[in-house]
Amino acid sequence: MAGGASTGELVQVVALLGAGVVAVPIFRRLGLGSVLGYLAAGLAIGPFGLGLFTDAGAILHVAELGVVMFLFIIGLEMQPSRLWNLRAEIFGLGAAQVAVCGALLTGLGILAGFSWQVAFVAGMGFVLSSTAIVMQILTERGEASTPAGQRVISILLLEDLAIVPLLALVALLAPSAETVSAAERWIELGIAAAAVAGLVIAGRFLLNPLFRLLAAAGAREVMTAAALLVVLGSALAMQLGGLSAAMGAFLAGVLLSESTFRHQLEADVEPFRGILLGLFFLGVGMSLDLAVIARAWAEILALVAGYMVLKGLGIYVVARLICARHDEAITRTALLAQGGEFAFVLYAAAAGVGLLDAELHARLTATVIISMALTPFAVMGLRFVTSRAGQSMDGVDVAHDLHSSLLLIGYGRFGQIASQPLLARGIDISIIDHDTDMIRAAATFGSKVYFGDGARLDILHAAGAHHARAILVCVDDKVAATRIVELCKAEYPLTPVFARAFDRGHAIELVHAGADLQMRETFESALLFGAKVLETLGTAREDVAEVVADVRRRDAERLDMQLGGGIYAGRDLLLGNLPKVPTGLMPREPERSPVATPGDP
Template sequence: MQPYLVSILPKSGVFKATSSTIFKYQEHSMVANGGSLYLQSLMILGGAIIAAPLFKRLGLGTVLGYLAAGITIGPVARLIADGEEFLHFSELGVVFLLFIIGLELNPSRLWSLRHSIFGLGTAQVLLCGAALAALGVYLAGLDTEAAIIIGFGLALSSTAFAMQVLEDRAETNQKHGQRAFAILLFQDLAIVPILAIIPALSPNEPSQASAGFHLATAIASIAALVIAGRYLINPMFRIIANTGAREVMIAAALFVVLGSASLLQYAGLSMAMGAFIAGVLLAESSYRHELEADIEPFRGIFLGLFFVAVGLSLNLSVILEYWAVILAAVPIFMATKIVIIYLLCRIFRSSHNDAVRIAFLLPQGGEFAFVLFSAASAAAIISSALGSELVAAVTVSMALTPLSVAIGSRLLIKDKADDIIEENFDGAGSDVLMIGFSRYGQIAAQILLAGGIDVTVIDSSSNRVRAAGKFGFRIYFGDGTRKDVLEAAGIRKAKIVAICTHKKSTTNHIVNLIQSEYPDVRLFVRSYDREHTLQLRAQGVEYELRETFESGLLFGQRTLEGLGLSEANAYAIREDVRQRDEDRLHVQASEGIMAGRHLLFNKPVTPEPLVKPTREGQRIDKSDDGQRAPSPQETAAAPVAAE
């Protein structure tokens, strides 16, 4: 059985693999419609290009725009007759999406989400499935077998819709976004046992041997994918990278995604799960960012086409024929899921607002429901007519996702307690632990991220944490002066701790704490001023930098260039000043803050009186008591010493 990217043909109950679906669709379109596939593709792309920006501009989101384009082109204008075939092909967008998500989740971070995945995720699938099955028995009069399949099919949510909404709202890396993803990930895993019970519920004679064979095949396929990911894929990319052929690297990236997806599909699992596992295995690869850049364009276009295809596949004739049933069923099953997911999130210690966000994000039916209902129809558990009704109901629920999220946003509570962010360090632990994320830290983090370095950031400002999360940064709320916070943030895994706090006293406290508790940790520290630099060097930090030093040097260089000096000469002067400053620091470290004045550049000032002096002047190198007075150079050097 190949449960993902299959045709939904309730009357025949036949499963067709993606590749055969695509080829048959192309053959049918080219022969029956005289080469209209090209024109259909243009219509779909044109509709997406027009609708998505328009709906985004209206504040309705790109997902609703894609859906509107599909509904207009398909069911309304009837420019494309068979939207379901196109839907199965465009589901490759979900495959690429899961691969990219996997790239962002290294195994250690995935392990840190285990409580949300196997705790909250398990509870959601079981309770929602049981509740919806019970409603099917008592409200719709379904038999037990059909109710179980329908209940658990509707308990699953749409990964594509939910993740796109989170991405549009820049909430993927926020706590509720991570928990929603954990639930979706478990749902992808749950499809396997749910599909496995279909033969047992079928009125046809079940085959125990067949079920055991599929289970063994699934386990063997996952093991093969893990082995290939660890020992074959990285060497392959290394060889390809050495050739310098960019197009071959892109082809290899597509091969890895589609190959891993197909392997698990033929084993009876989902293509999306195969792509996700491949992504996780490559998350710590040196080619991670290259792969993400190569796959991202395909992910974007196929995911957009998937939303268009959902609109195309909306069967208006079924909706019109069974409108009363669908009108009652969709709100009931969505409301049931909202209530259960909200309560479960509260039990698992989510705040009210996070629980509301998650519950109203995941009430729709998902892509896997299509698979289950097709399989149930083939196994004679449900009728073909009922299968068509369920597919229409799931499609309508998907289309209602943006509306559901908008309703949930109105139920959020805004109070002071909501501004307090819980110290949660799920997924923390990187090569660099950055403490403080003000302007200085943000600039430094950009350099590290551009270099492919994973950074864990903690900051004690809830406003800064919330704002940074909207831009996609993985930042945690916490006080860097506390040992327990540093432990939770993964200081023992960090190769370097970058202290970017802006208060001198706070910085000193953190440096002292880390040097006493973690003496082997390398410290890179933001210095407040010259005296602070000398103090930090005396404490033995590996690297320090005054917060205004580099910007002042560059500003001076650019000013010289603005006055006509060549860039090379201005740069040479800047570097000379930098070296003099370093030499002066070495002298001051041993002789005190006033030492090294001879290394400063200064120009003596000759005062010109604005009014006639009232008495005769005297030599400026003599004081009233006959002692030598400080020279202008010495006078000018005094304030500089404390810079």
């Protein structure tokens, strides 16, 4: 029996891991994101799919540790000074959004026939967005550290804090709620305050000495155990104090954010965080009760649509009232319009005290899960409603009838540096880019950049490409760069085109497109880096220069062979023989030609 039981448990573990390993890469390959992959996998193997699991709640309960660890890692990125700077967003923007969306959703519940108590609980549960899903999407999109991403995180933190008073309100609204004395309420508040104070004191005075002691012992596995102890211990302390475990982990992360062991802690916790967070999404997928949806699909879909639309409207209005741009407001709406994992906690508490019956509890839970599953699709749809054309043009001039010696397309990190020596020699340059935020930022430093898409022939003509002595293509999009080079050489065949290449493969594409000069963006800086290392190690400068020249020569010969020897000759690459380049435009040195095309080793 024991062997059979352990085999059954092993089958379940293998099924959990296998479902995630199979589903997530497929969904990411399809552009649907990992969250939706986990949800679909959970539905497939859960009690309403293949039936490999019958108690999704148990898995969800364990997997909530993934959310706890996720918030700990977020806390590590939020130094106290940085968190203090976000206080207006957390308690201003976050509170405003919770209040407005809560009022709208409560009103919708009353119109749907719920009592005001049930409407309030149902609406406020849906107001609490999914920290796990939103943070996962922000991380995958690389936006967690951007100003807009920080505002979203601030709202999530306030919503996480809101679960505490909401749970207290559920107890007050219960039909058979017992009278709680004022003294008991003050005792509860005192315990919560003591838990927070104790955690802060431990974080400030005990954790760093503890980790120094463990590091001196040299036991790596003990450091990992200590990292987990800090996360789970702080979560437990907050729970015992009547607060959120996730907020306890977040606070612990903030307290350790300026510690010298911060990166070590993050590396130790990250594998557990990833696995448990995946299990959390799997558990959410398993919890989707298809029988309830089949019985009341019309009501559930109406709730999903009504709650998401009204909540999205509230998010957008609050964002615009606090001066967010349209694109940021729409993005925030798509990210936060769903219900979240704390809704399950609130609804379970409401069901436990008799506010929600079992059927309504199941319907509301299904509503939240469906909204969570729709979030990746909503984020994917952003590209159709937030476009370059929709950018604010305040303080931005459109390229029109420009006349300069050079036309530079793309004013990112590469274009900015490439333009400096040219401007220093007094060469006049027309610069165009299609990122209005960057154009406004450049204006604050005295650089005049015009709005324009270099992949359009009409924009090239308006920017003066037909008058330019040379065109510099410095965009960071490989496909766009190749397209611009092809367009320029087709329309202005006598004008030299200099192009930024991403790697060797892209360099070859640019050569075939007709670029007169192409250079991989990291080649010269990497060569200089290696040369400086050699000099530091004691190699004579003359020897360093000889080594660097030899690397350039061999790299040029490799490229020449890949091109078949018919477009550039290796000798021409080394000597910089480009007859189309106007004399005096860019000075060349025979031993260091700017035409030397880099390649991947």
